[in-house]
Amino acid sequence: MSSSSPSGKELASTFNPADIESSLYSKWLKADYFTADASSSKEAFTMKRMKGYEVLWLPGMDHAGIATQNVVEKQLGAQGLSRHDLGREEFVKKVWEWKAESGGAILDQMKRLGVSVDWSRERFTMDEGMSKAVVSIFKKMHDAGLIYRAERIINWCPRCLTALSDIEVDHQDDAGEFVQIRYGEGEQSIVVATTRAETMLGDGAVAVHPDDPRYKHMIGTEVLLPLVDRMIPIIADELVEMDFGTGAVKVTAAHDPNDFEMAMRHNVPFVVIMNEHGVMAGTGTEFDGMDRFDARAAVVAKLKEMGRVVAEKRPYIHAVGHCSRCDTTVEPRLSKQWFVKVAPLAKASADAVRSGEVKIEPEALAPRYFEWVDNMHDWCISRQLWWGHRIPVWYGPNGEVEVVGPDQTAPAGWTQDPDVLDTWFSSGQWAFSTFGWPEKSADLAKFYPTSVLVTGYDILFFWVVRMMMMSTFAMDGVAPFKTIMLHGLVRDQFGKKMSKSRGNVIDPIEFMDKYGADALRFTLARGANPGTDQALAEDWIGGSRNFATKLWNATRFAMMNGANVNGALPATSELNAIDRWILSRLSETLRDVDSLLEGYEFARACETLYHFAWDDLCDWYLELSKETFASDNKASSQRVLGHVLDQLLRTLHPVMPFITEELWCTLTGGESLVVAQWPKADSSHIDKKSEKLISTLQEVVTEVRRFRNDQGLKPSQKVPGRFSGSADVLEYSSALRFLLKLEDKDFTPSASLEIGGIKIELDLTGSIDVVAERARLEKDLAAAKKDLQTAEVKLGNAGFMAKAPADVVVEIKERLGKTTADIERITAALAALK
RNA sequence: GGGUGCUUAGCUCAGUGGUAGAGCGUCUCGUUUACACCGAGAAUGUCGGGGGUUCGAAACCCUCAGCGCCCA
Structure with missing residues (x-):
């Protein structure tokens, strides 16, 4: 079957994303669509190219200092080298080489996704x-x-050998220990609690709360610091929490930020006890040369031996800072750094x-x-x-x-x-x-x-x-x-964070290869609810691919039936109700999508377009119009269908750029959607009367289908049938017959249905399945009775009648009328079944 | 410890006062002139528990429980 088009192109009978994506992206780049012109008189914007703004989206990358250096150092490490073996200049050269190779990967992903960035400004x-x-x-x-330079306690990574800002530190709950240690002798002793026992070697004081009755008398005196045998003062500071631990804390000025602050206030000396690798150094004790964690165990063991450990809790779960790049436990360290x-x-x-x-x-x-x-x-x-x-x-x-x-x-x-x-x-x-x-x-x-x-x-x-x-x-x-x-962030299908260790990382390229860039983009946009993370599963990308295929086939079918955008749209007075209805729905959809996009509600905008395209356009409009397209009286509908597709493809273009471009250019012969005008909702097309009529048609179709299904009729089996009722519905009898596979001929009805004032009589040639029909009707009757009761309770409630807004009361009254009619209809049908 | 968010169908999530929704999955039927990446039909929820406000609560308030994130 051919689908000739203004562009002279034909759509392949199956949609294959790989056939169109890369060539379309080359086309856009060649046409310079994404290059922004600073001298343009258009208002500058970053997303609204189709609304006629001068749009600039500038691509680029940062150099990810620590992460990148780590990767290259790791590569060197595999060869048994360190950066110091190469020297600064050589090392940086190596990093540039690595960047040239790997940096391209992200940019390639962006190109595959079809992003409309201005590459000239990268x-x-x-x-x-x-x-x-x-x-x-x-x-x-x-x-x-x-900007100033100062000696401060900073977060130090003993593996990366660098300072880290606060936000480069991740806090995790680790299983550590909480040890209470007695300082001093006899009367002049005090018990402190700590999770980092090894730091006691660098203590300069013990701090208590000034109002703590337990220790008030000791403030200003000195106690003996064990292991290093040094006398240290007991100071009072409001920072100390009386209820925490023993209420007395050790002050290690050079290795803890809070202690540092207290030390500044009380002139406590700074004693450095570790080198940059986190190895004990300069304490003059047996612990020098030990790794900080080994030293922790050794210090506790020694103190225990001395009978100075009063209590221990192990494991003690508490938050510990880790390097966000390599996960090493961060060590607070006194060092000279630049600050803003x-x-x-x-x-x-x-x-x-x-x-x-x-x-x-x-x-x-x-x-x-x-x-x-x-x-x-x-x-x-x-x-x-x-x-x-x-x-x-x-x-x-x-x-x-x-x-x-x-x-x-x-x-x-x-x-x-x-x-x-x-x-x-x-x-x-x-x-x-x-x-x-x-x-x-x-x-x-x-x-x-x-x-x-x-x-x-x-x-x-x-x-x-x-x-x-x-x-x-x-x-x-x-x-x-x-x-x-x-x-939000993209997570795996169960809403879990993606990580290499979990093995749940999704590779966008892999899914684009499999389902197309449009499918991935649509899935992401459709899941993008403001401020919340989104789960992403392969099945859903498959679902979006199905949607793309649906659009492809709908457009192909439309073109086979002569859909076009030639000349002006016919006046609504010349259109049938089905055409007026789809224009009305289009107008409402465009209006809703516009306002959703303005509010960054991408998920709901996509949802709205999805249902308009699939439900309204494909399931109903195309099906209801097949009769028309087969007749001689089809010119108006062909023009309307062309218009609806044209507008729909424009609106979907930002989320599905490739397929919409291909379809739109083929359908309209236009140059490119990238520079096409964004559709504007035409409010004069809104037509509630047609919407009501079509919804009656839909109800009739659905009910008869249900009936046929319950009666065990094959979907394709033709059955004699006829309608009676209001003229505006009967006008579409042949369309209804087409959808319901009803034959137009003389017959003696053996079953009848009544829906929305329309009576449908059918000849099921023989007896109908009374049991199935009775079951169905009784179920419907129960539902209708429940609805009726809900409505009656409301209307019988004086409070509701007095306080509910008028439109709500009207709505409930209408519902009461409808359910009453339904009950009558179903009851009559049940009686007739005997 | 402080802040903040979440708890709705099997799964992932919409739904901010008026009869509970979507996608995927499930079940049944089906190759009917776009599409099986499809069509038609169906099933599935005391909207985390308890209290309150209201004519009316999935939604607002209080409280409890569980989960998450950010920060210390």
């Missing part, structure tokens, strides 16, 4: 341009007093959202944002890595410290700080430095601030907050986006 955080911007912003922030003073930046970021300049979608996530920005600690930005932007600070021979800007050079003989910057320091500049900042570029003027940031809520704190802070600082108080749209 950026990488380690690019020359962005690197220059990093130095510029560092200097600008330093000059503004927002976040208070003013965080305040500006919070204010931008509070004032409404920036909107967070879904709104429910805004409190999390505030909780974070309102209570932010200073941000440790130095990392003891080689892969990343090297800190642009140089040290002179006489202790001078200078920040060297992008166009400056350090004096001879000075040395640069060996550390690099946190990855988020550079990716936090994405919103402006990708546009060429600090140059006042045309892109910057046109596209900053960007309209919407779409990202996962898991990096709200990592990335979004950094971008807010750095952008508002760099861009004179103007926030980087108008809307922050946060989506």
